[in-house]
Amino acid sequence: MRLVTVLLILLLGAAAVWSFAAARAHGWWFPENVSVFGARIDALFDLNLWITGGVFVLVFALLAWTVARGALPGRARPVHGDLRLELVWTLVPAAIFVGLAVAQLDEWRELKYAGARPHVAVTARVVASQFDWHFVYPGPDRRFDTLDDLETTYELVVPAGEPVVLQLVSRDVIHSFFVPGLRLKQDVVPGMRPEVWFEVRGPADLELVCAELCGWGHYKMAGRVRVVPRAAFDAHLAALERAFRSNGKDER
Ligand SMILES: [Cu+2]
Structure with missing residues (x-):
């Protein structure tokens, strides 16, 4: 019985690791990146994936080893208050998290800080509401909230080969503006107007979804x-x- 359990644990771990390898090979992954910034996001994603993957393999191996060894009569030993162990499982994850936080500082600053984004005018305002997306262009006077604003829905058209800045607004609850092909995701929180930016070199047709469970629709x-x-x-x-x-x- 113990052997079956150990084999099941190893099999489950191997299947999980295989699914990640197979997903990339079969294209069950993110769509192709078209953003000039996307490769850097992918590198951070891969770094996270390798670290969590390594920990996952380690935990499953440890679990299999513990079951194989610990179930022997008289071998299992309850542990209480092991300071060394507690230090290890606190300090190692803490070091990993701090390391990851430091590793992504440049990307965070360039993508999220208003002062670091390209100095161009806001291309469009994205208005999220239950359950659709509206897009407002500032119109010929290049200012929002004036009578010549142009509003459209469902499809946002933006220019290629130059930075595009979007202002995100919610009319009701929290939504999340997610364009997988741009590796761009930003929560849209009522009462705030976060800005996001991206640049795509050539023509592209990308999927936009809401990545925050915002209601029945x-x-x-x-x-x-x-x-x-x-x-x-x-x-x-x-x-x-x-x-x-x-x-x-x-219109007809
Ligand atoms: Cu939503």
Whole structure:
């Protein structure tokens, strides 16, 4: 019976490790990264994955060893108050976490600090609400909350080859703006207006999802981010403006 348990533990551990290797090989992974920043996020993700994977393998090996050895009559020994052990399991994880925190400081600063982001105007405001995404462009006067703002839904069009800054707003509860192809995820918290930025070199059509369980319709809170050349972006804005000025007469 003990042998079966040990084998099951080893099998389960091996299956888990295999699933990660197979996932990449079969494309059950993130979609291809198109953001100029994405490779650095992927490197951090891989670093985390290797560390947690190593700990996972270690724990499963230890578990199998403990079951194989500890179940022998008279060999199991209860441990109470082992200071050395407690120091090890406190200090080692603490060192790993502090190391990870330090390792990602540059990425955090460049992505999250308003002062470190590219100095360009906000391209669009993203408005999250139960259960869809709206996008507002500042219009010809380049200012938000004026009468010429252009609003659209579902599909956000942005220019390629230049930094894009988005301002995120929620109308109700906490949502999360997640574009896997950009390796970009940011919570949208009511009462706050976080800004995110990214840059994509060429045209791309990306999936946008809400990554925060925000109510019964969370599953359908999807959209697209379409990255197009600058000229096509300008044409898109011009078309939106024409539709807006025609007062709906252009729409059939
Ligand atoms: Cu949501």
